Amino acid sequence: MEDNSLVSVIVVTYNQHDSIARTLDSILMQKCRLPIEIVVGDDASTDGTRAVCEDYVRRYPHIVRLMPAAPNKGVVDNYFDCLLACRGKYIADCAGDDYWIDPMKLDKEVEIMETDPLVTIVHTNWRIYNESTHETKDNDVVQFPARKTDGKLMLEAIVTQTVTPVVHLCTALYRAETIKRCYDANIDLFRNKDIGCEDLQIVFMLALNGKVAYLPDVTMTYSTGKPSVSNQSNHVKRFRFVRQTAMLSWRLANLAGIDTEQTRWFFSLRVYELLMHAFRSGDAKLKAIALECMSIWNVKPDKRIKTAMAVMSNAVLWNVMLGVRGAFVAIKRLLSLF
Structure with a gap:
């Protein structure tokens, strides 16, 4: 049952023993007018992450709830299991390798939500921290900097985002009732394994159903520089991620009836990306899947796509070009040493 005096914070984590305490501490430091609960979903970590979470449950039994141990679910099922377990009127989240840096983050967002019932989600700016180089920089790309924006005006941008998200969910606070209603109406949109x-x-469904509020305050540190679902060096895994997220964008665009020059460019770009990952992996089956996506997304091949298709149409030429690429990469690495 929803508690109208409570804020729920979702923390999904997997093998983040070195960072999960930092994440939880950043949430516990919040000075919010409403009490908070932290719903932690550990996805069968093997590095001791769960033991750290269990320690926080012992220390903060009235705040931290750890989801029952279960076989590895994947990030999607893990997240939505946590979401359905949330009891709060509002929901926020912070990934197990990210952390909040403003102790008033939640309170500022709650104030906006409480004063304007038409706002379905409020978000902030953030900074980027590279775990490998230890470099930090503020995000400088904010597509909708207005205090409040009709969410429908943001849908195209949300569907076609490529590098920087229009709304970084780990900075946001959103209405539990709105997202759970959307979830119940179309579970497959949220739970589909693909x-x-x-x-x-x-973010898309919340924007579709209300206003989006923005605070320019930098409230969250987004950690990069380590392998993740969206940051893969393996071309097969990267192919899978690009195809899955683009297919979701296609479903969302169709849901809202969005077919513009921008969306057509986006899906053309995604087809080219898929072909490049297929090329680098040397996998003809991936090429076939990329061409299938091109058909589904109604993409008309441009020069780049046609060139990629031509190179991969002949196995000998494909292997020769892979060799050329390998030599180029080796030379580039060698030159970087001097």
Whole structure:
């Protein structure tokens, strides 16, 4: 049952023993007018992450709830199991390798939500921290900087985002009732095993159903530089992620009847990306899947796509070009040493 005096914070984590305490501490430091609960979903970690979470449950039994141990679910099922377990009127989340840096983050967002019932989600700016180089920089790409925006005006941008999210969900607070209603109306949009992510459809559906509020305050540190679902060096895995997220974008665009020059460019770009990952992996089956996606997304091949298709149409030429690419990469690495 929903508690109208409570804020729920979702923390999904997997093998983040070195960072999960930092994440939980950043949430516990919040000075919010409403009490908070932290719903932690550990996805069968093997590095001791769960033991750290269990320690926080012992220390903060009235705040931290750890979801029951279960076989590995994947990020999508893990997230939505946590979401359905949330009891709060509002929901926020912070990934197990990210952390909040403003102790008033939740309170500022709650104030906006409480004063304007038409706002379905409020978000903030963030900074980026590279775990490998230890470099930090503020995000400088904010597509909708207005204090409040009609969410429908943001749908095209949300569907076609490529590098920087229009709304970084780990900075956001959103209405539990709105997203749970959307979830119940179309569970497959959220739970489909082939969608690859959990945040895109949440942000899209919240924008579709109300106003989006924005605070320019930098409230969250987004950690990069380590392998993740969206940051893979393996071309087969990267192919799978690009296809899954693009397929979700296609479903969302169709849901809202969005077919514009921008969306057509986006899906053309995604087809080219898929072909490049297929090329680099040397996998003809991936090429076939990429061409299938081109048909589904109604993409008319441009020069780049036609060139990629031509190179991969002949096995000998494909292997020769892979060799050329390998030599180029080796030379580039060698030159970087001097």
